Amino acid sequence: MILAASGTSGYVGWLGLLASLSLVGLAVAISLWQQLGLEGSLLWASVRAIVQLLAVGALLAVVLSPHVPLLLSWLWVGFMVLFAAETIRRRAPEIPGARRLALTSLGLATALTLALLFGLGIFPVDARTVVPLAGMVVGNSLTATVVAARRVVGELSDKRAEVEARLALGHSSHDAARPYVRDALRTAMITQIESTKAVGLVFLPGAMTGLILAGEKPIDAVLVQAAVMFLILGAVATTATTMALTLARRLFTADHRLVRLARRA
Amino acid sequence: MTAVFEFEHVRVRFDEHEALRGIGLAIEDRRVTVLTGPSGSGKTTLLRLCNRLEVPTSGRVTFRGTDLSSLDPLGLRKRVGMVFQRPALFAGTVRDNLAAALPAEDSIYEEVLARVGLQSASLDNLGDTLSGGEAQRACLARTLLTDPEVLLMDEPTSSLDERATRILEELATDLVRQGLTVVWVSHDLAQVRRIAEETVVLIDGSIVTGEPASRYLARDS
Known part of the structure; x- marks a missing residue:
């Protein structure tokens, strides 16, 4: 038994890692069976994940070693x-x-x-906490930031007539955009709330599972989780709100006119 | 007659397209001025310059003698109200829509609804339950709550039936009798004949006068 070699502490080992690739094999088999054409993507994603994680692990080993300054x-x-x-720029x-x-x-959110x-x-400031916690903030905020940005542009573009009707009543651009920015923010945050x-x-969740393994x-794993x-909740709210508000501001001129917006194809 | 708006050598360019090509025009106070012309002739752009939803690429527009660019756009837009081509009611009830223009007691809202021929009972109606004509009148009521001196009407009847169109036209002419100035965009020549006290014909971004304007206005609508 390969997994027996990993013992009870959750230590996986190289053989365990190889064995876990059987699950990727299962995904590839499903792709072949259903003619999804995703076999290449599945294999490439898996190889890339292993390489990236190994690289991160090696770097973490350096950062976490004693005598290495926290600045790193x-x-x-x-x-x-x-x-x-940069990822957000490419995705949107x-x-x-x-x-x-x-x-x-x-x-700002970080x-x-x-x-x-x-x-x-809540956590001590040391290399063991700074990088993983910042990783949680940035990784989990990424999708919400893209959703918030896309929704702000989509709402202000789709409801241009309403926005201009508000401007024509003498509303400031901030007030005219507020209902649509609010809708965009709700959409961006709802996934994390759910x-x-x-x-x-x-x-x-991952952190708790990892600690238990x-x-x-x-109970300690639960408290950390x-x-x-x-x-993550605070980070998602902060990034989505900062993105939505600063973007909405950018979509109006200083004299309160809505700029022409390009919609996503 | 005094001019409310004066346009001096006004050009508007959107990327490669020149929407207005050197407009010179005076719009008189307390009159119904209709801007007409074929689609894409620059009527709506000209109208939107009046409340600074657009700005000239060159030239200048004045409002009662003051350059529009030196006026606070938010204050200007309360003095120069606008009704759009399609009724742009916000989510919520008619009361919510009126409150967006002016938070006030129901009695104020009932008064303005009466001015546009709507029942006070409609205050609690959701905007999306109104007919096109009612919705456009609710939009007009909302605009009137800012107590404008000028009403810009951007083809406000293009999505309305004959009866609703006539009601809105009568409302506009009534408002002029009450002291407002109306600038109305229309490509419907029968409507131009019914409501215009002054007519401006725009073709391809320029104002045309004389024979070309007469020829355009004489077409069957």
Whole structure:
């Protein structure tokens, strides 16, 4: 038995990793059976994930080793924010100034949520916490930021007549955009809210599962997971709101006119 | 007659397309001025310059002698109201829509609804339950709540039936009798004949006068 070699602590090992590839094989078999044409993507995604995780693991080993300054962890966080902003720009090319807006939103959310988390003493400030927690913030905020940006542009474009009717009544651009920005924000945040509501009932989240597999007591794993979930909730709300408000502002001129908007094809 | 708006050498360009080509025009106070012409002739662009939903690429527009670019656009838009081509009611009831223009007591809303020929009972109606004509009159009521001196009407009857069209036309002419100025965009020449006190014919971004204007206006609508 390959898995018997992994023992009870959740340690997987190289053989265990190879064995787990049988699940990728299952996904590939389903793709072949249903003629989805996704075999290449599944294999490429799996190989890429292994390479990326190994690279991250090696880098983490360096960052976590004693005598390495904490500054290196913060540089890593900065790199994550930059990379996420570039990802958002590529995923939402129709958003004017997407990279800069994403940098602002993700930078602010990361700074604010980590300041609260470390400032309130929920987690200690060290290399073991800074990079993984910032990773949680940036990774989970990415989709919400794209959704918020796309919805703001979509709402203001689809409801241009209503927005201009509000402007024509003498509303400021901020007031005229508010109902549509609000709708965009609700859409961007609802997935995370639903996910928070379903936690424990429908699924066991990654951090908690990982800790339990690593041999931590379930109650300790739960406490860490709860703090991480609230961190993600706060981060998603902050990034989506910053993105929506700054983008909406950019879509109006200084004299309160709605600019011409290009919709996503 | 004094001019409410004066256009001096006004050009508007959208990317490669020149929508208005050197407009010179004075719009008189307390009159119904109709801007007419074929589709794409620049009528709506000209109208939207009056409340700064568009700005000239060159030239200038004045409102009662003051350059529009030096006026606060929010204050200007309360003085120069606008009704759009399709009724643009916001989500919610008629009361919600009126409150978006002016938070006030129901008695104020009932008064303005009466001015446009709508029942006060419609205050609680959802905007999307109104007929096209009722919705457009509710939009007019909403605009009147900012107490404008000028009403810009951008083909407001294009989606309405004959009866609703006539009601809105009568309302506009009544408002002029009450002291407002109406600038109305229409490509319906029968309507131009019914309501226009002043007529401006635009073709391909320019104002035409004399024989070409007469020829255009003499066409069957």
